[in-house]
Amino acid sequence: MIVYEYPFNERIRTLLRLEDLYDKFKFFVHQEHPMQHHVALSTIFDMLEVAGRADLKSDLLQELERQRQTLLGYRSNPNVQTEMLDAVLAEVDSVSGALVSSQGKTGQNVRDNEWLMSIRGRTIIPGGACEFDLPSYYAWQQRSAEQRYGDIVTWFAPLAPLFDALALVLRLLRDSGAAKKMIANAGSYQQMLQGKVYQMLRLTVDSSLGAIPEISANKYMLWVRFTTQGGDLKPKPLEEDVPFELTLCAF
Known part of the structure; x- marks a missing residue:
């Protein structure tokens, strides 16, 4: 992981x-x-x-x-x-x-x-x-x-x-959050944060999937887009469903 x-x-x-x-x-x-x-x-x-x-x-x-x-x-x-x-x-x-x-x-x-x-x-x-x-x-x-x-x-x-x-x-x-199992459908995941303030996001993914998360977030929206690497190591979109664990941490 x-x-x-x-x-x-x-x-x-x-x-x-x-x-x-x-x-x-x-x-x-x-x-x-x-x-x-x-x-x-x-x-x-x-x-x-x-x-x-x-x-x-x-x-x-x-x-x-x-x-x-x-x-x-x-x-x-x-x-x-x-x-x-x-x-x-x-x-x-x-x-x-x-x-x-x-x-x-x-x-x-x-x-x-x-x-x-x-x-x-x-x-x-x-x-x-x-x-x-x-x-x-x-x-x-x-x-x-x-x-x-x-x-x-x-x-x-x-x-x-x-x-x-x-x-x-x-x-x-890190100890303040609880991990939750999620699925990124076709490699994409979005979540509304409804204005709640977090300090850190932790994302855990199985290394065997070859999935690399690109994350962006603000106090309203969290967005994760998974990519993968080809032979040239250049990231390219991953179109498969990706299971992962998400932890939102806040004091």
Whole structure:
């Protein structure tokens, strides 16, 4: 099964982009080759570029507080598992506390490092981080994998509370919806949303069908059109009925 996600607003779009970058970072930082660590470091620069476009820290803190108040309201519900609720509340408090304690603007430690900023400036240029452009960076790449890993983790550490908060907010959002089985007749599906505000759509489809969803949505209408790929990989309309699962997520 393949899960496709579609953000309904710019804020969730930014969170999903940062989550994707974080997954990429976690993969490459745990590798050992200098080129793989170069990708990990470049990904930190990409994170700063995306995170710098919005006041994510305050947005995430506000959202976590909203979720905390919502969860506290469930305490009086006899059908709620108290232990599970308390565990989620403790996690919200822990993540919020760490984010509040993080000092300064997101990634300021990287921006204040002239050496890292010199690398960032060169990586924007295709092939700009060659050894003759940045001999000190090339020398750093010759260090042991353990040393490089330690340096990259240290540079990333001040960003960690932001990504912990981001991961928790997205997890709570994904858990807010219930999957429903749908059929796209002749590869097309429409649903009226009647003005209800959602933050994210999750669509699950069997990978063996070769069906790729093209999604568009606003607060009134959801539209999904399935395509498939030929030998040239160019999408073309899929005219068959496509079963899929749809989850609409909202806080």
